[in-house]
Amino acid sequence: MSGDMRIFALTLIVLLGWLQYELWLGKNGISDFKAVNAEIEVQEQVNQSLHSRNTEMFAEIDDLRQGLDAIEERARHELGMIKEGETFYRIVGEETK
Secondary structure: HHHHHHHHHHEEEEEEEEEHHHHOOOOOOOHHHHHHHHHHHHHHHHHHHHHHHHHHHHHHHHHHHHHHHHEEEEEHHHHHOOOOOOOOOOOOOOOOO
16 A cells, blocks of 8 residues: 555544544434433423323313302312311321231
């Protein structure tokens, strides 16, 4: 091989090494790609749970708009209210030792 070819081959090898480094370890390389994908998965799970919560809240809002049954149920469970003439019984389980 002549001197020019050796310099050319060495330049290509250095260039290939630099490209491999950038691909695997550089900015926006494979490691960054994997990290971003992991963050996306976590955010999608958070979004799904928030979507479920929002759906439940919209259903509750619809119930509150449609009738007094939902208001009565909420008053019973959250405020401990009872109707006139009703008797409230609390059943307490046995304590475990």
